[in-house]
Amino acid sequence: MPNTQQLEDFVSQVRRDIVRQVHKVNSGHPGGSLGCAEFFTALYQEVMDYSTDFKMDGIGEDLFFLSNGHISPVFYSVLARSGFFPVEELNTFRLINSRLQGHPTTHEGLPGIRIASGSLGQGMSVALGAAEAKKLNNDDHLIYTLHGDGELQEGQNWEAIMYAAGNKIDNIISTIDLNGQQIDGATDQVLPMGNIKAKFEAFGWDVLEVKEGNNITKILEGLKEAKELTEKGKPVCILLHTVMGNGVDFMMHTHKWHGVAPNDEQLAEALSQNPETLGDY
């Protein structure tokens, strides 16, 4: 099991991968990707039980579903560096004929991806189906999901949130990336969502908060606590307070880097803040 320093080194490399992928094709979503680098690292380097010998049905494994598919750069980096496909393939992000499409898809057969996502609000429903299938299969592994906070404005989420509690789907841990930002600005300005914790609780979920969502130790503690809450008749939600653009100072605390690529100078600056730890692709 990796120690904290090893995990932080992994995060540093993932941040490099994120900005390099997006810079190369001058497109993609660095802000949200950087904000979730620690979370993905915790899941794939420490928490989840999975095989890199990828099988779509995932029987006997923990499964992860990314609902806000636009943060594909962090997903691709962590999958590659966890052994699902060659790290060099990150060079093909968003290029023609690539398996690394702009948003994640099963269509090109990229190992580690089990559903297409990008059109927002669909991931929790898919995850619930997978969770129900696990119960039918007497498979006691867990389903993990990630959703953007702005994404909760999509109504389908609330259909799923209602279903999960009403049907005691207690083998799912859904994490909300609470960075408070969406394309048009702060979520509180675009469409205020009120008290998200109270809303989940009112729907019948167990909710816990990770206030330092970019602190790998705190994330691991939160995921451990969440796991202890599973199999008790209720779905579990983690509200992960993150900083968009985390780890690259000029990308932090703003929605401006939601879907904008750094130029050459900005890339150099971003890389200078995050040492190469595992080798650039």
Next chain:
Amino acid sequence: MKKYTNTGKKDTRSGFGAGLAELGRTNENVVALCADLTGSLKMDEFKADNPERFFQVGIAEANMIGMAAGMTIGGKIPFTGTFANFSTGRVYDQIRQSVAYSGKNVKICASHAGLTLGEDGATHQILEDLGLMKMLPGMTVINTCDYNQTKAATIAIAEMEGPVYLRFGRPKVANFTPEDQKFEIGKAVNLTEGTDVTIIATGHLVWEALQAAEELEAKGISAEVINIHTIKPLDEEAIIKSVKKTGCVVTAEEHNFLGGLGESVARTLSLSTPTPQEFVATMDTFGESGTPEQLMDKYGLNAEAIVKASEKVIKRK
């Protein structure tokens, strides 16, 4: 001309229910999801026999489609059930991304399609669903004509890998196809042999096409009736073979002429065998309240309309 006997009126949705119940007994991977229309979809027997494999999602169709996609990941074969309107237009993006683009083995089963839903009116009478579904890459689109065929189709689609849209209806209609038929996805069924006109029909219009063929025979016109139950992939070979013999074609469907079976046939023929064609379909309109019979009469979806279209298209040869 070969004659067909109506063995008693039955609704196609009950054929679906019977097929699903049989799958419940024969295939342990089949699961069913329903959005608060269990009785309307005739899913009660499956639910009673397999409560652990039946998922009531409430009035939440988007979540139902997403959950179905997720269940395939655990190796299940999900059948979703609601009205055609709520099975397609309401959840188009969910089907597009989570099912079709993701290549998931979901069977979207849709009742109360078209005008024959009747008195509920246009809000529920979708006439655009075949077009919506056939435009999705990789989607198989089936519209069955009677109880026996619907039951057979329901069983057959569980055996194929990939997303399917299965469309059927509410009213009791003639049941005339064989009880023991083997349903071959993508394979046309030639019902009568003829030389003057080819009538290509799907769904509830197939029985009407057979009635029309009898009327045409009385007028000395020989009609070849083809049942296209699978609109995609289309049995192009069967269509081309027939029109090469007859030289003209009438297509008949309970759907808008835009996007329906008729357009698929026209495309097929225009590429290889340009042929005069008439469309028996709704003409870019919404439906309205009324009995199924009244509506099919008013919107020209019956044997009489097929006879007129046949006479017209023969003159265009």
